[in-house]
Amino acid sequence: MQENxxxxxxxxxxTHKRWDWAxxxxxxxxLMLGVxxxxxxxxxxxxxxAERLNLDFMTSxxxxxxxxxxILAAWVGSVLVMLVTAxxxxxxxxxxxxxxxxYAPKNWMTDIIEINVSNLAGVPSIVYGLLGLGMFVYTFxxxxxxxxxxxxxxxxxxxVVIVATRESIRSIPQMIREGAYACGATTWQTVRDHIVPYSxxxxxxxxxxxxxxxxxxxxxxxxxxxxxxxxxxPPVPMTGEPAAGLFDWASAAFTVLPIQMFNWTSRPxxxxxxxxxxxxLVLVCMTLLMNATAIWLRxxxxxxxxx
Numbered sequence: 184m185q186e187n188x189x190x191x192x193x194x195x196x197x198t199h200k201r202w203d204w205a206x207x208x209x210x211x212x213x214l215m216l217g218v219x220x221x222x223x224x225x226x227x228x229x230x231x232x233a234e235r236l237n238l239d240f241m242t243s244x245x246x247x248x249x250x251x252x253x254i255l256a257a258w259v260g261s262v263l264v265m266l267v268t269a270x271x272x273x274x275x276x277x278x279x280x281x282x283x284x285x286y287a288p289k290n291w292m293t294d295i296i297e298i299n300v301s302n303l304a305g306v307p308s309i310v311y312g313l314l315g316l317g318m319f320v321y322t323f324x325x326x327x328x329x330x331x332x333x334x335x336x337x338x339x340x341x342x343v344v345i346v347a348t349r350e351s352i353r354s355i356p357q358m359i360r361e362g363a364y365a366c367g368a369t370t371w372q373t374v375r376d377h378i379v380p381y382s383x384x385x386x387x388x389x390x391x392x393x394x395x396x397x398x399x400x401x402x403x404x405x406x407x408x409x410x411x412x413x414x415x416x417p418p419v420p421m422t423g424e425p426a427a428g429l430f431d432w433a434s435a436a437f438t439v440l441p442i443q444m445f446n447w448t449s450r451p452x453x454x455x456x457x458x459x460x461x462x463x464l465v466l467v468c469m470t471l472l473m474n475a476t477a478i479w480l481r482x483x484x485x486x487x488x489x490x
Contacts, residue, residue: 235460239253241465254458258465260437263329267330268334280346280348283349300345304343309402315403315406331408351384391477404442409439418431443462
C-alpha cells in the first residue's frame with residue numbers, strides 16, 4: 184500500500200473520530216439539559232413546599248385555612264385508585280400482549296388490532312375520561328367513585344402495557360421456544376415457564392411507565408367526578424355501624440393528589456401554593472416508590488431465573 188493511501192486512511196479515521204467526539208458532546212449536552220431542568224424544577228418545588236412536609240400535613244383533611252390544610256384524603260384516594268388501576272390493567276395488558284404474540288393468528292384482523300392498540304397509546308387522556316363517563320358512570324351505573332376512576336385509568340394505560348409486553352416478548356430468542364417445544368412442552372407451558380419470566384423486566388418497565396402516567400393524570404378524573412374538597416375517608420372494611428363491606432370503599436367519592444394540587448394552585452394565597460408544592464413532593468415520592476418496587480421485583484425475578 185502506498186504511503187499516500189495510508190495517510191488518506193489515517194485522515195479519514197481522524198475525521199470520523201472528530202465527528203464521533205462531537206456527537207458524544209452533543210448527546211451529553213442534551214442529557215444534562217434534561218437533567219438540570221428536572222433538578223431545577225424539583226429544587227424549586229422543594230424550597231417552596233419542604234417546610235409544609237410534616238405529620239400534620241399528611242394526616243389532616245383539606246381546609247379553607249392554608250396552615251391547617253392537609254392531603255390525607257388526597258393521598259389515600261391516589262393509593263386506592265392506583266390499586267384498582269393496577270389490579271385491572273396489569274393482568275389484562277400482559278394477557279393481551281401474550282395472546283397477540285404467542286397465540287393470535289397472523290392475519291388482517293390481527294394487524295388491525297395491533298394498529299389500533301398502538302394508536303390508542305397516543306390518544307389524549309381527556310378522551311378516556313369521556314369514555315369512562317359514558318361507559319362506567321352512565322351505562323354500568325358505577326357512579327362517580329374510586330372504582331370508576333380506577334377503571335378509567337386502567338383503560339388509559341392498557342395500550343402502554345400491551346405494547347411493552349409485546350416488545351419484551353419479541354426480544355426473547357426463538358431458540359428458547361423451539362427448545363421448549365422439542366422437549367414436549369405445550370404453548371402454555373412455554374409461555375408460563377420461559378417467555379413471561381424471561382420478558383418480565385421489559386413488562387415491568389411498561390407497567391412503571393403506565394402507572395407513572397396514571398398517578399399524575401387530572402383531566403380524566405375530573406370528567407368522571409373527582410371532587411376538589413373532601414373531608415372524609417372511604418369506609419374501612421369491617422368497621423363502622425353497620426360494618427362496612429370488604430369493597431364498599433370502591434363506591435365512595437374520592438379525590439387524588441393532582442386534583443388537590445390543581446385546587447390549591449388556583450387560589451391567590453401564596454400559602455396554598457406552598458401546600459401544592461408539598462403535595463407535589465409527596466406525589467414524586469409515591470412515583471419513586473412505585474419505581475423502586477418494580478425494580479426490586481425485576482431483580483428478584485432475574486435472580487430466580489439465574490438459579
